[in-house]
Amino acid sequence: MEKHKGIKYKSISLPRLNNLQPNIESTAIKLMEEAGELAQLIGKFRGLNGEQFAMEEKEVIEKMSEELLDVAQVAVSMMFVLEETYHVDIEQKVQEHIQKLIRKKYIKE
Numbered sequence: 844m845e846k847h848k849g850i851k852y853k854s855i856s857l858p859r860l861n862n863l864q865p866n867i868e869s870t871a872i873k874l875m876e877e878a879g880e881l882a883q884l885i886g887k888f889r890g891l892n893g894e895q896f897a898m899e900e901k902e903v904i905e906k907m908s909e910e911l912l913d914v915a916q917v918a919v920s921m922m923f924v925l926e927e928t929y930h931v932d933i934e935q936k937v938q939e940h941i942q943k944l945i946r947k948k949y950i951k952e
């Protein structure tokens with residue numbers, strides 16, 4: 844993968860789930876479910892107040908991280924479906940995605 848100078852990257856490696864037969868519909872629905880679970884925790888985080896704040900905050904942030912990884916896992920599962928069933932070149936798409944971010948000035952080179 845072509846990397847750009849001065850830009851930080853976050854690389855995570857998530858597995859292909861070989862005990863499921865995911866498809867476009869099932870991964871899309873799951874993605875929305877997991878995004879909903881993350882949104883619930885963000886709502887909970889916003890509603891926090893009072894003495895137990897610090898303790899509860901830590902717990903909510905912890906759960907938020909777990910739900911965010913569920914979102915990432917489903918996104919990765921959907922990428923495998925696109926690659927294996929629809930022959931999408933995800934690496935190519937990643938390059939185009941980064942070019943888009945540069946074009947939109949979300950990152951500068």
Ligand SMILES: [Mg+2]
Nearest residue numbers: 877880910913
């Ligand atoms: Mg979840």
